[in-house]
Amino acid sequence: xxxxxxxxxxxxxxxxxxxxxxxxxxxxxxxxxxxxxxxxxxxxxxxxxxxxxxxxxxxxxxxxxxxxxxxxxxxxxxxxxxxxxxxxxxxxxxxxxxxxxxxxxxxxxxxxxxxxxxxxxxxxxxxxxxxxxxxxxxxxxxxxxxxxxxxxxxxxxxxxxxxxxxxxxxxxxxxxxxxxxxxxxxxxxxxxxxxxxxxxxxxxxxxxxxxxxxxxxxxxxxxxxxxxxxxxxxxxxxxxxxxxxxxxxxxxxxxxxxxxxxxxxxxxxxxxxxxxxxxxxxxxxxxxxxxxxxxxxxxxxxxxxxxxxxxxxxxxxxxxxxxxxxxxxxxxxxxxxxxxxxxxxxxxxxxxxxxxxxx
Numbered sequence: 001x002x003x004x005x006x007x008x009x010x011x012x013x014x015x016x017x018x019x020x021x022x023x024x025x026x027x028x029x030x031x032x033x034x035x036x037x038x039x040x041x042x043x044x045x046x047x048x049x050x051x052x053x054x055x056x057x058x059x060x061x062x063x064x065x066x067x068x069x070x071x072x073x074x075x076x077x078x079x080x081x082x083x084x085x086x087x088x089x090x091x092x093x094x095x096x097x098x099x100x101x102x103x104x105x106x107x108x109x110x111x112x113x114x115x116x117x118x119x120x121x122x123x124x125x126x127x128x129x130x131x132x133x134x135x136x137x138x139x140x141x142x143x144x145x146x147x148x149x150x151x152x153x154x155x156x157x158x159x160x161x162x163x164x165x166x167x168x169x170x171x172x173x174x175x176x177x178x179x180x181x182x183x184x185x186x187x188x189x190x191x192x193x194x195x196x197x198x199x200x201x202x203x204x205x206x207x208x209x210x211x212x213x214x215x216x217x218x219x220x221x222x223x224x225x226x227x228x229x230x231x232x233x234x235x236x237x238x239x240x241x242x243x244x245x246x247x248x249x250x251x252x253x254x255x256x257x258x259x260x261x262x263x264x265x266x267x268x269x270x271x272x273x274x275x276x277x278x279x280x281x282x283x284x285x286x287x288x289x290x291x292x293x294x295x296x297x298x299x300x301x302x303x304x305x306x307x308x309x310x311x312x313x314x315x316x317x318x319x320x321x322x323x324x325x326x327x328x329x330x331x332x333x334x335x336x337x338x339x340x341x342x343x344x345x346x347x348x349x350x351x352x353x354x355x356x357x358x359x
Contacts, residue, residue, distance in 0.1 A: 062171040063099035064155035064219055067145065068163075069138045072107035075321045079161035081357075084117050085350040086165045096168030099153040106141040116355075120145050131240055135254045138215070139233040146226050156225050158216045162317055163276070164291040164346050172219050172275070178268050179220035181213040182275040187255060188212065195248050199235050200260050209263045214255030217275050217290060224267045232261040280305055283337035291343050293317055303335020315344060324358035327351045 066087060070076040080103055091098045105111065106122045113119070122141035130136040142158075155173055172180035189196055189210040200210060215232070236257035239245040249256045262269065276290035280297045296318070298311030305311075313333055319325075329348055332340050351357045 061097050062155060062173075062175075063097050063153045064157045064171050064173075065099050065151050065153040065222075066101045066157045066159055067104055067142070068102070068159050068161055069104045069106060069141050070161050071134065071137075072105060072109075072111050073321075074323060075317075076161050077111070077113065078320065078324050079317065080117065081113065081354055082347060082350040083159070083161055083163055083165070085354055086346065090165050090168045093168040095170055097171040098157075098169055100151075102145065102149065104141045104145050106137045120149050129237070133240055133253070135251075136236050136240060138254060139229060139236050139257070142225070142229045143233050146222075146229055151222060154222050155219055156222055157219045158225075159290070160216050160292070162293050163217065164293065164343065165289065166285060166291055166342070166346070167289055169289045172270070172272055173221065174270055177221065177224070178270050179218055179224070179262070180272055180275070181211060181218045181269040183212045183271040183273060184214060184252075184255070185212075186252065187214065187259060189256075189259070192248050192256075195245050196256070196260060198242065198245065199238065199257075200263060204264060209268075210259050211262065211269045211271065213259050213262075213269055213271070214252070215258035218258075218269070220262075220267065220269075224265065227265050228258075228261050228267060231264055232258050235261050235264075277339055279339040279343055280307075280337060283339050285338060285342055291339065291346070293343055297332075297336075297340050297343075299332060299336050299340075301333045303333050315340070325351065327357060 068080055068083060070080045084101060084103070087098065087101055090096055091101075101118055103113075103117045103119045104122050105119050106124050108121065108123045110119070110121055122137075122144040124130075124137050125140050155171055157169070174180070189207050189212065193207045196207065196210065200207070220228070236254050239249065239253050239257055245256075246253065274287040274289070276292045277285065277288040278292045278295060280295060280299075282288075285291075293315075294317075296314065296316035298306045298309060298314045298316075300306055301312045313330065313336075315329065315332075325347065327348070328351075329344055331344055
């Protein structure tokens with residue numbers, strides 16, 4: 001084994017031990033841990049959660065780097081390949097401030113798509129630490145990437161495999177330190193204040209300082225994210241170990257953890273409803289930049305939605321948990337919303353043009 005491999009093994013072992021240590025002391029210590037890079041900055045914050053737009057600079061482009069965390073499953077891989085296809089289509093279009101792209105692969109080993117998609121291989125959490133909640137690997141993967149990768153851009157867009165970019169994305173983050181984020185209706189800090197105060201004490205500020213966001217989609221300054229990411233990791237793990245928080249937040253626990261961590265570091269966010277849409281509930285593309293296809297789309301052959309019931313026509317990403325979606329998916333019947341039709345057409349274009357699809 002070469003010295004490089006020995007050093008890397010020692011580094012990962014030390015990092016894993018550090019995570020465990022952080023969780024053991026988290027009940028009695030601040031979750032905020034400064035990232036060892038660069039001078040500190042102060043960031044503005046909102047005392048409320050307005051849905052507003054901030055004016056964008058018309059000067060030099062402020063490029064952001066798009067980062068997508070992924071495992072090596074077929075399910076994650078086919079989504080990421082489609083996502084990257086559309087990233088490339090819009091990257092150099094007018095109004096785009098999209099810079100580089102990285103798939104942060106948290107399987108711990110390279111896969112056969114390294115040459116197709118720019119990839120950073122991150123180590124997964126030590127066995128058992130995710131407690132069956134694999135999403136906990138996301139903040140840990142970001143910590144490793146931010147520590148080890150050379151990132152040219154000053155801003156980061158955190159995205160997900162099941163995002164399809166539908167138009168060039170400008171840098172929505174403000175120039176005074178505020179991030180840009182999508183507001184989720186089911187992230188409700190006020191409702192869960194008593195639980196959140198375990199991780200965001202009253203001396204840190206009002207509960208309204210916690211924005212109703214997850215970590216994605218978010219555009220945030222790179223230096224800010226370097227500070228937020230270790231806290232996000234620690235808070236995520238601490239919430240998962242806390243029975244009350246785990247029960248309250250369920251599958252969106254890691255989203256709450258990011259919102260709390262951003263607030264702990266006084267990084268507020270401008271909330272952009274138009275950042276993305278989520279079919280079938282959002283029916284129009286409108287001004288959206290991203291389609292997030294997290295929900296199943298079920299319709300009868302007359303174009304009527306059949307929520308909660310398998311439709312005569314349907315598309316659900318979970319139908320392809322262990323297999324590749326076929327090329328040329330059947331288009332929805334007449335009357336189905338623009339958002340769903342656009343989604344299927346974009347999936348079909350990507351699968352028709354991505355080399356060796358399904359192999």
